[in-house]
Amino acid sequence: GQNIDQPTEMTATEGAIVQINCTYQTSGFNGLFWYQQHAGEAPTFLSYNVLDGLEEKGRFSSFLSRSKGYSYLLLKELQMKDSASYLCAVMDSNYQLIWGAGTKLIIKP
């Protein structure tokens, strides 16, 4: 079956760096997405990786290794507003998105 694994919850300190991991097993691969979702709100797009390597976008970076079925989202200079859930999703060979359950990130002062 298809599966996306990510930690349920993580805690980090304001100003620090945190890495949220995502491992996947899917039928084919057509890209990996990261979305941010604040409590009670809609998910919003953060990043997309389809080739191996690191994509940097301001304080956020996303890494992909297709051979290992692994990605991570790196958040630098954490701010209180980064407290949210981070959703990993993989597009399979049928161009359907397979979603992880999300990682709730708690930022402490």
Next chain:
Amino acid sequence: EAQVTQNPRYLITVTGKKLTVTCSQNMNHEYMSWYRQDPGLGLRQIYYSMNVEVTDKGDVPEGYKVSRKEKRNFPLILESPSPNQTSLYFCASSPITSSSGANVLTFGAGSRLTVL
């Protein structure tokens, strides 16, 4: 403003009373989808549509119906709601293809449904 609009945002209803959650997008997107989100389970796809008059079941279609008569609208119908359909529902849309290859989903604000 490019957006996906869902209504109602909040609804409390009773078992068996038919209801419709509307979804409309103004971005001319071909692809539209309905998800439900429950604690600890993440987003689960109910139905999706690749274009007008084309709909397909997602992972959890039981108890739901959809239609795609117009490109912009994709209503979700609960013919006979039951308490296990109490959930947070999201409608989303995206283009089928994009220059970057990333078919980014735009989500509606969500509809919180409670079935008593």
